[in-house]
Amino acid sequence: EPEVTQTPSHQVTQMGQEVILRCVPISNHLYFYWYRQILGQKVEFLVSFYNNEISEKSEIFDDQFSVERPDGSNFTLKIRSTKLEDSAMYFCASSGGTGVPGELFFGEGSRLTVL
């Protein structure tokens, strides 16, 4: 069964460092997303990406965040200068294939720990 894959599964970084989280969405999907979940809290929307541009972003997704689809398969989330409060589980998701309309498939997540 097709799945969304994310790397790394866990990254530890120092405050102020840049981090890139990588995702390979399901191959025939057209819409790509990043969500995050701070420990013990709800899953929150960060950004959606379609046709090589951001289609929607939340207030969390400030200038420190950026997304890119550098080639036909990868989708990345970059945090330029990490803060302690960026520590969270980051989930990539994709949708828009031939399955249930609008169904989002999530990856297993990348746990980011900022020290």
Next chain:
Amino acid sequence: EDQVTQSPEALRLQEGESSSLNCSYTVSGLRGLFWYRQDPGKGPEFLFTLYSAGEEKEKERLKATLTKKESFLHITAPKPEDSATYLCAVQVWTGTASKLTFGTGTRLQVTL
């Protein structure tokens, strides 16, 4: 602002003891209501999408129903492997993509 409230926060059942989880929502322009299962340290695993009031969907011991203001996830004769956090999310179409707003989840523990 779109809001999703799930109850109870936690539920402990004995194996075979049926129950229901509730998800109430207020949203403008609901496109769909999603149920996901999340195991500790893992990503949400898709269970169901419901699009209109009155709709029902079933998968093994789970059945999801939808009204205009809430959704229920009924668990019939649960087993220990059903232990997980169950997340409800409302989907809004922004014009170019869908966006999910999640509830805080119901943590289900099923014991022998």
